[in-house]
Amino acid sequence: MARYDAIARQEEIARQEEIARSRDEALQWQEWRKEIARQKIARQRAIARQQASLSKTKTQRLVAKRLCALREKRRLSQEAFASKAGLSLKYYQRIEAADKRDLRLSTLQKIAKAHHIELFQLLGATAPHLLASATQLLASAIFSCPNCAQQLRVPSGHGRIRITCRMCGNVFEKST
Numbered sequence: 001m002a003r004y005d006a007i008a009r010q011e012e013i014a015r016q017e018e019i020a021r022s023r024d025e026a027l028q029w030q031e032w033r034k035e036i037a038r039q040k041i042a043r044q045r046a047i048a049r050q051q052a053s054l055s056k057t058k059t060q061r062l063v064a065k066r067l068c069a070l071r072e073k074r075r076l077s078q079e080a081f082a083s084k085a086g087l088s089l090k091y092y093q094r095i096e097a098a099d100k101r102d103l104r105l106s107t108l109q110k111i112a113k114a115h116h117i118e119l120f121q122l123l124g125a126t127a128p129h130l131l132a133s134a135t136q137l138l139a140s141a142i143f144s145c146p147n148c149a150q151q152l153r154v155p156s157g158h159g160r161i162r163i164t165c166r167m168c169g170n171v172f173e174k175s176t
Helices: 002-054 058-073 078-085 089-096 105-114 119-123 128-138
Strands: 140-144 151-155 160-164 171-175
Touching: 058 089, 058 119, 078 089, 078 105, 105 119, 151 160
Parallel strands: none
Antiparallel strands: 140 151, 160 171
16 A cells, blocks of 8 residues: 555656646746747837838938028028927927928928928929929818718819718718
């Protein structure tokens, strides 16, 4: 009987050791998965940083260079020009450094007005495709669909027109 108890005790110890080994393996597996996830996040952040540094497009640099040249031609500091245009100094510095990705048309109009030139003169020589899109925006009206509130841009100056919403297919009439 004592021998049977000793064998049973050895089997129990072996079972407990096997359970401990499987727990250790499970913990190691979890740690490995966590490390893989950390590495993946680090790679994604590095890619995002790299894309952010490459995000200055040629157009942004050209517009920034044009703005800087116009300002320097008038012998104004960034601070003086920003004040004259009604912009904050930091915001204008970001525009001139080509760090401001999406410029509003209203901001470009403020800058052109401060330089005493038209918007097409501000953009015309450096970015003709920007001029075309700015002209298109100025020559359009924006309406909201009464059904789904989707904003739709339509050409202006065409009188009463029928508009079909791209989202819900609702048809409504408006005057431009």
